[in-house]
Amino acid sequence: KAGVTQTPRYLIKTRGQQVTLSCSPISGHRSVSWYQQTPGQGLQFLFEYFSETQRNKGNFPGRFSGRQFSNSRSEMNVSTLELGDSALYLCASSPRGGGEQFFGPGTRLTVL
Amino acid sequence: DAKTTQPNSMESNEEEPVHLPCNHSTISGTDYIHWYRQLPSQGPEYVIHGLTSNVNNRMASLAIAEDRKSSTLILHRATLRDAAVYYCILRDNLETSYDKVIFGPGTSLSVIP
Numbered sequence: 001k002a003g004v005t006q007t008p009r010y011l012i013k014t015r016g017q018q019v020t021l022s023c024s025p026i027s028g029h030r031s032v033s034w035y036q037q038t039p040g041q042g043l044q045f046l047f048e049y050f051s052e053t054q055r056n057k058g059n060f061p062g063r064f065s066g067r068q069f070s071n072s073r074s075e076m077n078v079s080t081l082e083l084g085d086s087a088l089y090l091c092a093s094s095p096r097g098g099g100e101q102f103f104g105p106g107t108r109l110t111v112l
Numbered sequence: 113d114a115k116t117t118q119p120n121s122m123e124s125n126e127e128e129p130v131h132l133p134c135n136h137s138t139i140s141g142t143d144y145i146h147w148y149r150q151l152p153s154q155g156p157e158y159v160i161h162g163l164t165s166n167v168n169n170r171m172a173s174l175a176i177a178e179d180r181k182s183s184t185l186i187l188h189r190a191t192l193r194d195a196a197v198y199y200c201i202l203r204d205n206l207e208t209s210y211d212k213v214i215f216g217p218g219t220s221l222s223v224i225p
Contacts, residue, residue, distance in 0.1 A: 045213050103155030
């Protein structure tokens with residue numbers, strides 16, 4: 001079974017731009033969660049989607065948004081990029097939400 | 113949200129057992145204790161989880177205190193490939209659960225050849 005895939009793996013943007021990251025969960029998994037990882041703040045929960053609905057959200061500004069499609073693939077969008085948005089963005093999937101999560105390799109976003 | 117505390121770093125010699133502690137004094141009755149690890153330049157990977165009884169799998173063992181306020185991840189023979197950041201987190205395993213997942217800073221394990 002293929003694992004969680006994330007595209008692109010690396011991305012460089014400039015301040016003020018917007019970015020869209022993509023996540024394809026493991027086949028059959030309906031829950032997708034997004035995390036931001038930075039050296040200073042560690043792994044922080046962004047949001048979780050299940051069956052195209054956002055079920056939970058972390059403490060991030062409204063510039064961070066996401067969506068999930070009917071095939072469970074998910075995208076997250078960051079608008080008006082700031083230097084502090086430079087981070088590794090990780091996606092994780094699970095069958096229903098609770099319990100074990102399977103993480104992708106992440107997208108490394110650099111904001112210049 | 114229930115939180116966990118772990119030592120920032122630990123060292124182990126190769127081929128020796130490693131005991132990674134985790135405190136979770138505010139754990140609720142339905143919280144499962146999960147351990148993940150993150151190798152350099154990779155996403156976290158699941159290691160093991162348990163509720164009340166000790167658990168074993170091919171990667172590690174999980175020892176849970178009787179009062180469930182603490183647990184210990186045991187790597188029986190550390191290898192260089194076990195050098196990683198180990199995270200102890202609490203998850204509600206109910207099918208209807210959709211809790212926020214809170215990762216602490218974890219324990220950075222160094223393995224000395």
